[in-house]
Amino acid sequence: MPCYRDLNVFFIPFLGAAATGRKDDATPWQRLFVYLAGPVPGLILGAVCIHYAFETTGEVQSWLIQFGALALALNFFNLLPFLPLDGGRVVETLLFTRFPRLRVAFVAVSSALLMAGGFYTGDWLLILIGALLAFALPADLRVARLAQAVRLSGVNVAERKRALRSLFGVLARSGRAAKLNFPQRVQTAKAALPLVMQRVPRPLETLAGMALYVFIIAAPVAAFYAMDPEVRIGGPEVILDAAMHDRAASPPTPDWEARVAAAPDAAARWQVLLDAGLWHEEAEEYAAARGYYKRAFEVTEGFAAGDLRAVDALIARARVTEHPARAVEFYNEAMAALSDAQGRDRLRVADVLEALYLLQTDAS
Known part of the structure; x- marks a missing residue:
């Protein structure tokens, strides 16, 4: 801007x-x-x-x-x-x-409608905003009168300094402004400045x-x-x-069994089983998801010790199990497998700890 x-x-x-x-x-x-x-x-x-x-x-x-x-x-x-x-x-x-005083009427209508809407819906924020608008109405009316007077004077107010001089001049001659202290006059003039300088x-x-x-x-x-x-x-x-x-x-459910059978090795078979479990989990078909995740974990028994794919399968099984106690067992088993995790693999530790905390919170 x-x-x-x-x-x-x-x-x-x-x-x-x-x-x-x-x-x-x-x-x-x-x-x-x-x-x-x-x-x-x-x-x-x-x-x-x-x-x-x-x-x-x-x-x-x-x-x-x-x-x-x-x-x-x-x-x-x-x-x-x-x-x-x-x-x-x-x-x-x-x-x-074009009409500063009509703007004040518009503010009053807005205030009334906002407060009415707030009372109708029970929204205290709308009531507060409407009340603040209503509270500012006397100042708005004072600003509107000042802007209207400057416009009617016919003075060229295209420049900021000239506009301010005109505003303060009108305030000095106004009987209503006599009750205002200097800071209030400054605020009134600043508020009226855009109204007199902006092109209609x-x-x-x-x-x-x-x-x-x-x-x-x-x-x-x-x-x-x-x-x-x-x-x-x-x-x-x-x-x-x-x-x-x-x-x-x-399209219908993928033929996961055909994909498992076509997997060329244990690593590919684990990935297909994990994908199948995730697909059924997202479809909220948890029984099928549990079966695929269990098979994925069983495949990892043939992997090298410490292979984190076993951890991924355990975390997946914990997500879909029906029994919280069983989920805790899966997460604890995953934590044991992550005891020597390094680098980015430590992020899995944070995920498991968070899940365990949530389970304990729900249980209490």
Whole structure:
């Protein structure tokens, strides 16, 4: 964001990251670009995650769907036409820049709707944001009156210094401003500065900008209603079920036994058995997975002492066993085999210790 001043990035709980900055003479399209640069990529990222979730399986699929649904929900919410959301900033820029006092009314409506939505949903954060907007309304009205007075004076405020002189001049002549101390006057002038320096959008710019905004906010709504009704009503859980159903229509289960028989040596046979166990584990067919992992471990009995492929088979067996005590036995056996592990192989030790800790936590 070239030429922007006082840039800051901060995190709003449950809403995400937000960037703030100031460019007092930014054009309407520059402001529009800044406001849309956050939520639009987020919507695209969410849609891409949902799309590719249908082409994956297991934990990756579940993660993509949950992350995609969260990204879509948060960024669509951020596009709603209420201040201080980005969608509200877009509407403010295109419709209310010309009329500062109408902007104050827009802030009041946004505050009321946010608090109403917060009370309806029980979301304290929405109530807090709405209350803060309402608390700032007197200052907003003071800023709007100041900006309106400077505009009506006809003074050329294209330069920052000249604009500030005009603002302080109006404040000095205003009876209402007499009650303000110097820091309050400075804050009022700084808040009004962008309102008097920013170029008001032309009618064609307003129409084009609103058309773009309506398209961006309508596209996810149209996509949502174009979904299958059961998926639309059920949300992420049903999307996951639909993705699993789509996977079920894919090619049938590989002929693992034929692949085992075709393996040229013990190492290849171990790899096929481990792959077969993983395939059935991801399909939640745990009985079949247990059988293949057990056979993979039995193959390692012919390997050299200390071969870590036996550890991999033990860890796999621990993941799918029905009995926690048996899982602990497998992990302890794996730890014994890892006693002399070096380098990157020590990462397996960390994985086993973490699994044992989780098992003990669940047991307690």
